[in-house]
Amino acid sequence: MMREDSAPTELVIRQAHILDPGSGLDGVMDVRLSSGRISEVGEGLHGPRELDAEGLHLFPGFVDVHAHWRTPGREDEEDIESGSAAAAAGGFTGVVMMPNTDPVVDRPVMVSGLVRRVERESRVRARVSAALHVGLAGERLTEMRLLKEAGAFCVSDDGLGTASAGVLRNGMLYAHSAGLPVFLHCEDHTLATGVVHDGVAASLAGLPGSPASAEDAATATALILAAETGAKVHITHVSTALSAALVGFFKERADVTADTTPHHLTLTDDLVSTLEGLYRVNPPLRPDGDRGGVEAALREGILDFVATDHAPHASEEKELPMEEAAPGFLGHETAFAALYTDLVLTGRLSLTRLVETMSCAPGEWVGEGGSLRIGAPADLTLVDLSEEWTVGRETLISRSSNSPYLGRTLTGRVVGTIVGGEPVHDRTGARFGVRA
Numbered sequence: 001m002m003r004e005d006s007a008p009t010e011l012v013i014r015q016a017h018i019l020d021p022g023s024g025l026d027g028v029m030d031v032r033l034s035s036g037r038i039s040e041v042g043e044g045l046h047g048p049r050e051l052d053a054e055g056l057h058l059f060p061g062f063v064d065v066h067a068h069w070r071t072p073g074r075e076d077e078e079d080i081e082s083g084s085a086a087a088a089a090g091g092f093t094g095v096v097m098m099p100n101t102d103p104v105v106d107r108p109v110m111v112s113g114l115v116r117r118v119e120r121e122s123r124v125r126a127r128v129s130a131a132l133h134v135g136l137a138g139e140r141l142t143e144m145r146l147l148k149e150a151g152a153f154c155v156s157d158d159g160l161g162t163a164s165a166g167v168l169r170n171g172m173l174y175a176h177s178a179g180l181p182v183f184l185h186c187e188d189h190t191l192a193t194g195v196v197h198d199g200v201a202a203s204l205a206g207l208p209g210s211p212a213s214a215e216d217a218a219t220a221t222a223l224i225l226a227a228e229t230g231a232k233v234h235i236t237h238v239s240t241a242l243s244a245a246l247v248g249f250f251k252e253r254a255d256v257t258a259d260t261t262p263h264h265l266t267l268t269d270d271l272v273s274t275l276e277g278l279y280r281v282n283p284p285l286r287p288d289g290d291r292g293g294v295e296a297a298l299r300e301g302i303l304d305f306v307a308t309d310h311a312p313h314a315s316e317e318k319e320l321p322m323e324e325a326a327p328g329f330l331g332h333e334t335a336f337a338a339l340y341t342d343l344v345l346t347g348r349l350s351l352t353r354l355v356e357t358m359s360c361a362p363g364e365w366v367g368e369g370g371s372l373r374i375g376a377p378a379d380l381t382l383v384d385l386s387e388e389w390t391v392g393r394e395t396l397i398s399r400s401s402n403s404p405y406l407g408r409t410l411t412g413r414v415v416g417t418i419v420g421g422e423p424v425h426d427r428t429g430a431r432f433g434v435r436a
């Protein structure tokens with residue numbers, strides 16, 4: 001990463017409210033970062049460089065296992081530089097990049113090329129997901145052992161194709177033997193034929209709907225195959241109450257984890273009535289019964305963590321009627337604030353559980369980050385929980401502006417992000433004016 005050629009440094013962050021459920025930290029303390037790692041947490045710490053963080057909260061850096069940075073192929077929408085800047089602005093210190101680029105990341109040479117580019121161009125730690133099947137076409141499996149050797153972190157079918165059960169089963173067996181987690185977008189395309197959730201809102205708007213069963217049937221299939229093959233499987237963007245319950249049923253029966261998104265936790269298919277293509281996303285926004293079921297599952301630990309599915313799109317692909325618009329939302333920059341505003345401030349989710357689901361649990365899944373224990377990488381985020389801000393095109397660092405929260409006033413804002421002990425985001429440009 002960019003910072004690694006800089007000299008080893010030390011920084012003491014003073015008087016932040018440190019919250020790391022994984023390390024049992026919750027209180028106003030100081031933290032010392034030395035040579036890119038957490039070296040000391042306590043009171044009355046001082047050093048040659050100090051950062052006054054009084055009034056701010058300090059969390060382990062957020063980790064987002066689901067991002068589309070559009071490199072290669074659609075750098076007009078996002079690239080590694082802009083995507084990682086948006087991630088850092090949202091407090092994320094680690095990301096997993098999805099393979100549905102143009103071309104699809106399905107060959108070892110593409111993986112190794114992306115790994116090299118990430119080292120040069122990304123502000124945050126970024127891992128490369130390779131495709132589960134060639135071209136994400138759902139037919140021929142990729143060469144997973146070679147993809148892993150080239151640096152792939154996992155294999156995924158996200159963004160384009162869900163394979164048949166037979167192909168998926170073989171893919172899980174191959175991935176399992178190659179030592180790669182399988183990251184799945186569960187939607188059965190023979191059922192997901194609409195553009196929004198198939199419910200009352202779709203009927204009133206006269207739009208073709210995809211039933212919840214499109215997700216539920218694919219999720220059940222994936223879970224059954226995970227249990228049978230023993231593969232390490234992650235189900236992303238769970239959006240229905242039934243899919244969440246199915247994950248719960250298989251928790252003890254398979255090596256399975258699952259996430260849901262900020263938008264499925266905070267928005268519903270009421271937005272279909274706007275007819276605006278901005279609100280098209282896969283899986284679609286659901287009725288409040290599903291939203292609430294997913295929220296309960298996250299609260300109870302059935303769903304392991306939150307991932308944003310950050311999916312930038314050019315305005316000419318979003319400012320269209322629902323049926324013609326590209327599916328997907330920006331996610332990095334609004335994730336914490338949307339969840340803090342809608343779930344924590346309303347008393348539906350504790351701040352501790354939010355930090356577990358944005359930092360600790362996804363950090364554990366990727367095997368690095370999400371912890372402030374002594375010796376861990378100095379990846380952390382500083383947040384002002386009292387700041388109110390209105391999401392607008394001018395506030396977004398992403399190259400695209402397809403945020404479903406545009407115009408919404410949210411509470412809680414990331415003011416600084418540190419990766420490996422070095423600032424990668426400093427919103428005001430003042431906070432990191434470190435005192436000598």
Ligand SMILES: [Zn+2]
Binds near residue numbers: 158159282283309
């Ligand atoms: Zn997806």
Ligand SMILES: [Zn+2]
Binds near residue numbers: 066068098158309
């Ligand atoms: Zn995605």
